[in-house]
Amino acid sequence: MLKTTIIGASGYTGAELALMVVKHPNLTLTGLYVSANSVDAGKPVSQLHGKLLGLVDTPVQPLTDVEQAAKECDVVFLATAHEVSHDLAPQFLAAGCQVFDLSGAYRVKGESFYDNFYGFSHQHADWLDKAAYGLAEWSESEIKEAQLVAVPGCYPTASQLAIKPLIEKGLLDESMWPVINATSGVTGAGRKASMTNSFCEVSLQPYGLFNHRHQPEIATHLGRDVIFTPHLGNFKRGILATITMKLANGVDEKQVTDAMESAYQDKPVVRIKENAIPRIQDVENTPFCDIGWKVQGEYVIVVSAIDNLLKGASSQAMQCLNIKYGFAPLTALV
Numbered sequence: 577m578l579k580t581t582i583i584g585a586s587g588y589t590g591a592e593l594a595l596m597v598v599k600h601p602n603l604t605l606t607g608l609y610v611s612a613n614s615v616d617a618g619k620p621v622s623q624l625h626g627k628l629l630g631l632v633d634t635p636v637q638p639l640t641d642v643e644q645a646a647k648e649c650d651v652v653f654l655a656t657a658h659e660v661s662h663d664l665a666p667q668f669l670a671a672g673c674q675v676f677d678l679s680g681a682y683r684v685k686g687e688s689f690y691d692n693f694y695g696f697s698h699q700h701a702d703w704l705d706k707a708a709y710g711l712a713e714w715s716e717s718e719i720k721e722a723q724l725v726a727v728p729g730c731y732p733t734a735s736q737l738a739i740k741p742l743i744e745k746g747l748l749d750e751s752m753w754p755v756i757n758a759t760s761g762v763t764g765a766g767r768k769a770s771m772t773n774s775f776c777e778v779s780l781q782p783y784g785l786f787n788h789r790h791q792p793e794i795a796t797h798l799g800r801d802v803i804f805t806p807h808l809g810n811f812k813r814g815i816l817a818t819i820t821m822k823l824a825n826g827v828d829e830k831q832v833t834d835a836m837e838s839a840y841q842d843k844p845v846v847r848i849k850e851n852a853i854p855r856i857q858d859v860e861n862t863p864f865c866d867i868g869w870k871v872q873g874e875y876v877i878v879v880s881a882i883d884n885l886l887k888g889a890s891s892q893a894m895q896c897l898n899i900k901y902g903f904a905p906l907t908a909l910v
Contacts (some may be wrong), residue, residue: 578901581607581645583664584655585636586616588763589678591625592890593653594632600894600908602901605632606649609639611660646671653893654678658694665724666700674900675724676893680789682707682726684796693789709797711736712895713843719899727896730888731758731790731806732797734817737846737865738880739798741839742821747831749822749874750800758817759807761856764884778810814856815888817880829871836867844905845887845895854881863891863909 580597584590585608597605610616617638622628624636639645642664646652652668654661654677661679668675680694682704690698698704708722709715711733719725728736735756742748759780765773772778782805791804823832833850840846847866854866859881869878882888891909898907 577604578602578651579604579606579649580651580653581605581609581649582653582655583609583639583645584657584660584678585621586610586614586619586624587655587766588885589889590653590655591621591628592885593655593893594621594634595628596890596894596908598632600903602903602907603651603897605634607645608634608636609645610636611656612638612640614638642667643671646673649673651676651897655890659696662696662698662700666703669703669723674897676710676727676896677707677724678727678889678893680726680729680793682724683709683728684793686792686796689792693792710892710896711797712892712899713737713840713846714740716899719896722900725893725896725900727889727893728797729790729793730760730764730815730882730884731756731788731804731817732794733888733892734758734815734865734880734882735794735802735804735819736798737882738817738819738867738878739802739821741835742832742876742878743798743800744839745831745835747824747827747835749824752822753800754798754802755820756794756802756804756817757807757819758804758815759809760815760884761809761811761813763813764815764888765808772808778808780807780810782807811856813883813885814860815880815882815884816854816856819878819880821876821878823871823874823876829876832869832871832876836869840867845891845909854879856881859883859887861886863887863895863906 658679662681707724708718710725710727849868
């Protein structure tokens with residue numbers, strides 16, 4: 577049994593991870609931690625997230641001694657803020673732990689990237705170079721070899737899964753950037769109260785026009801530029817991405833279909849919906865990504881739907897763990 581610890585356990589993704597860890601036949605939950613000054617410290621996680629009552633009643637503890645916490649686990653999930661993961665990951669790695677980081681702290685290699693998009697200077701270039709990007713369906717070999725796995729963001733997951741098969745088969749006109757319009761539920765903003773995610777203030781609206789940090793993450797890992805416009809939706813969870821792309825000369829709908837089916841025929845978490853348009857309600861509270869598309873003339877519109885807290889975070893992290901240790905891909909996910 578792999579002794580497993582979750583840092584940042586009081587948040588939405590931490591709670592989802594805790595539930596998956598206790599369901600996993602090869603894991604045992606050894607610790608749930610929050611920051612030392614958190615108001616949630618000492619409370620049972622089931623008091624913070626009522627759906628865990630009777631399933632995971634473990635108290636969340638303040639993280640005051642990283643060295644001691646590392647001694648008690650084989651695997652650590654970091655469901656923490658970017659700067660916190662940046663600082664904590666090397667400490668757990670130095671202690672020999674396997675680390676799955678759900679923040680953006682180790683996702684993108686690039687000079688000044690973190691200064692420009694995350695507001696801090698990256699101090700661990702060595703681990704940034706060694707980290708595997710955990711887009712589970714496309715990075716199995718890298719995940720198997722890496723001690724540090726950087727789990728992709730929710731928008732990048734929904735977007736890349738929809739676009740990568742067409743890039744890999746050379747089906748797109750490279751002169752036109754893919755145009756991604758994506759809408760996320762409010763849980764994407766986290767559990768901490770703010771005016772942005774107040775029930776009475778939430779309204780459908782775009783944000784981060786031309787400067788959202790997920791644009792360079794998507795572009796870096798696709799190997800080409802994209803136009804990415806995120807939207808805040810007035811619902812709790814889920815992401816719907818609608819992506820418009822121009823096809824290369826002579827490419828038809830059958831080639832698009834063949835590319836999608838070839839990419840995901842043995843990937844049980846991605847569900848191809850050739851004759852139906854994906855919907856958030858079909859994927860919320862599930863680990864799946866549903867993908868559908870329509871071709872007209874030179875253009876294809878691909879629609880991708882995921883649960884932002886699961887395939888966009890926690891269940892993808894668990895997918896990466898299953899890949900790393902050779903467990904069945906859907907273990908603890910369904």
